[in-house]
Amino acid sequence: MFGLISKGIRDSSRSIIGSKLCQGTSLNISAKSLSAADKSTLLTTKLQQIGRMFSSSTDGTTAYHIGSSTNIKWHEGSVSRDDKESMLNQRGCVLWFTGLSGSGKSTLAYTLEHALAAEGKLGVVLDGDNIRHGLNKNLGFSTEDREENIRRIGEVSKLFASQGLITLVSFISPYRRDRDAVRSTLPAGDFIEIYMKIPVAVCEERDPKGLYKAARAGKIKGFTGIDDPYEEPTHAEIVMEVSKEDGVLMPPETMALNVLRYLQENNYLGKAI
Helix, strand or coil: CCCCCCCHHHHHHHHHHHHHHCCEEEECHHHHCCCHHHHHHHHHHHHHHHHHHHHHHCCCCCEEEEEEEEEECCCCCCCCCCHHHHHHHCCCHHHHECCCCCCCHHHHHHHHHHHHHHHCEEEEEEEEHHHHCCCCCCCCCCHHHHHHHHHHHHHHHHHHHHHHCCEEECCCCCCHHHHHHHHHCCCCCCCEEEECCCCCCHHHHHHHCCCCHHHHCCCCCCEEEECEECCCCCCCEEEEEECCCCCCCCCCCHHHHHHHHHHHHHHCCCCCC
């Protein structure tokens, strides 16, 4: 445990030692020479300081309203994003995989998650179907529900990225305005749109879930690519040409390497892997 908080202990020891010297107490201590008991004392003192910081605001800020929420206030943590990213040796970001059903979004996301783990990088996949099992299970597929579906996952992915996690979001997200709305909530460089480009005819031929067949039979209404539009990205950071009209698919391992290369070249993966 002490190894994980050594930086905090060092910072605490500096402030405490400085305080003691001002009081005329002579101390000759380095973080490395501290005993386990001394480290525990310093940690306790640090945590007490943090507790006082959160329990008594001195900046005069009062609670405020956000949307329909009243009497709330944003609380800043005591461990910065930079510190978390330094510990993980990576930059937090949102990789937003968008495309038709059957375009390979989830396959690529999970393949990439595995590749990141093999390199010691921490990624987490937020899959559209999985999220509808819990967080978004009360939403349907109307235009309004699709918008709320994306808004919610956008906020979740924003939180994950702010903690230094490489967040892989696999959602059809058919409407450009909804994707752009998520992008607008994130700091510059945090949102990486990956367009899974593939002809709808190829997706329909693959039809891994049998959804296209059901949509053609009229059993599913408002199905993207059949009777509801998919709006292609106009400024995606990565355009992944999954397949052309011939139906030959790019292997997921190749696509994952392409994304890894982008992340490495743009300094999201810390030291060279």
